Amino acid sequence: MATDDISSRTRSRANDLLVYGQRQVDRVVSPPTRQKAYNWVYDFSIEKPILSSFVAFQLALSLAPILLFAGFATTTIAVSLISALLFSLFWIGIATLFLVPTLFITFSIALFFWAWAAATFFAGRYVYGRLSSGADGDGKVVANSGEKKIIFEKKNGKNNDADFDAKAEATEVKE
Known part of the structure; x- marks a missing residue:
């Protein structure tokens, strides 16, 4: 009874392996394409048996x-x-x-x-x-004189002129 059990398991595994192999071949080459190739090889071997046997021997040995x-x-x-x-x-x-x-x-x-x-x-x-004087972000010159700040702006707004007018005076400067 143990030999029949081992034999049936072996046949089952062999069958599973065959089914797995067939699925993998089907993934690479579809069954209709494979059938066409089988039919072509069969027809070729029937029509030209000597040439087909030569190709078969060359393929088998090479x-x-x-x-x-x-x-x-x-x-x-x-x-x-x-x-x-x-x-x-x-x-x-x-x-x-x-x-x-x-x-x-x-x-x-x-x-x-x-x-x-x-x-x-x-x-x-x-x-x-x-320092006693400096320029702010608007291009105005600010002079510190003790506790007073004097702000000078350019005349006519030209950048080339070095001529300034006193525009404002702040009495108490807190920093």
């Missing part, structure tokens, strides 16, 4: 070397791609060992220059605020 060559070529390409990838990753890793310290140095230099520029800006703004 198929193994062709498949072995195709497998070798595929394997060679796969190995070369993997080798190229590993070679590239190795040298990219070596380059990274140079890149990281270089970036650290350039970052440090850039930080130093930025800090110097920011300090210069704030120091200049501080000194500019303490």
